[in-house]
Amino acid sequence: MPANETIRIHIPLTVRKRGGRPRILPPKDIEASEPPPGQDPYVLRAIGRAWAWRKRMERGEVTTIADLAAEEGLSDRYVSRLLRLAWLAPDVLERLVVRREPSAISLYDLCFVASLPWDEQPARVFG
Amino acid sequence: MIDVLAELSALKAMTVPELQEKWQAIFGERAPNASRGHLELRLGYRIQELAHGGLRRETRRTLDALADEVMNGKLGGMVADPRKPAPGTKLVREWGGKEHMVTVLADGFEWQGRRFKSLSAAVRAITGAHWNGWRFFGLDRTGGAR
Numbered sequence: 001m002p003a004n005e006t007i008r009i010h011i012p013l014t015v016r017k018r019g020g021r022p023r024i025l026p027p028k029d030i031e032a033s034e035p036p037p038g039q040d041p042y043v044l045r046a047i048g049r050a051w052a053w054r055k056r057m058e059r060g061e062v063t064t065i066a067d068l069a070a071e072e073g074l075s076d077r078y079v080s081r082l083l084r085l086a087w088l089a090p091d092v093l094e095r096l097v098v099r100r101e102p103s104a105i106s107l108y109d110l111c112f113v114a115s116l117p118w119d120e121q122p123a124r125v126f127g
Numbered sequence: 128m129i130d131v132l133a134e135l136s137a138l139k140a141m142t143v144p145e146l147q148e149k150w151q152a153i154f155g156e157r158a159p160n161a162s163r164g165h166l167e168l169r170l171g172y173r174i175q176e177l178a179h180g181g182l183r184r185e186t187r188r189t190l191d192a193l194a195d196e197v198m199n200g201k202l203g204g205m206v207a208d209p210r211k212p213a214p215g216t217k218l219v220r221e222w223g224g225k226e227h228m229v230t231v232l233a234d235g236f237e238w239q240g241r242r243f244k245s246l247s248a249a250v251r252a253i254t255g256a257h258w259n260g261w262r263f264f265g266l267d268r269t270g271g272a273r
Contacts, residue, residue, distance in 0.1 A: 022265040023218075
């Protein structure tokens with residue numbers, strides 16, 4: 001086919017941005033570098049769960065971690081790890097839950113702090 | 128006066144049957160299981176509780192309220208939804224060729240002077256269709272933009 005017989009087909013196309021791009025504008029009075037105030041909701045939620053489990057065990061509704069785990073559909077290891085949060089030193093729990101001081105360590109590490117003597121726990125949790 | 132540290136280190140040296148015996152002595156009932164970690168943790172807790180005192184009543188009440196809220200699945204009073212940004216944050220998204228701005232309030236959301244309890248309700252007013260409000264604004268589980 002000779003070059004001058006090239007058929008040109010025009011397909012009108014408008015590139016449409018689908019959905020648009022969401023933007024999040026933080027309030028002016030909060031500095032971008034400032035950590036959000038209050039306790040990490042995941043830590044709070046985990047402590048609340050552990051506390052509910054501790055109370056159930058204390059009331060005798062469930063006697064073993066295995067029963068609790070089966071009921072919740074969770075693994076024994078997970079339940080026994082999370083349950084440790086309910087046995088953190090009283091002042092650590094108070095600072096986390098009532099005073100909402102942020103934990104300096106991850107939730108995972110927090111679960112193992114309960115094994116330490118009470119007077120060593122605050123330094124570990126709050127740095 | 129109890130020598131707490133000595134008691135705690137004694138627990139570490141005990142065998143599981145000895146821990147169970149100690150359990151019987153302290154709690155006046157049979158140990159619930161033979162998990163070394165569990166027995167040690169609980170016995171250690173009780174020993175320290177006797178020496179230093181336990182949870183204050185106020186803390187206990189807060190924990191009870193927190194546990195109720197977490198277990199009934201409706202977050203709000205004690206625990207904020209982790210996806211929700213700080214009050215005052217403006218969420219902007221283009222829809223139907225226009226930009227829509229929703230303001231995060233302490234107890235809900237605002238769009239064009241109307242208040243909504245949930246972000247999804249606000250988005251329904253904007254789009255007329257059911258959307259997951261968090262998704263519509265690209266909010267992920269940590270409250271940051273995706």
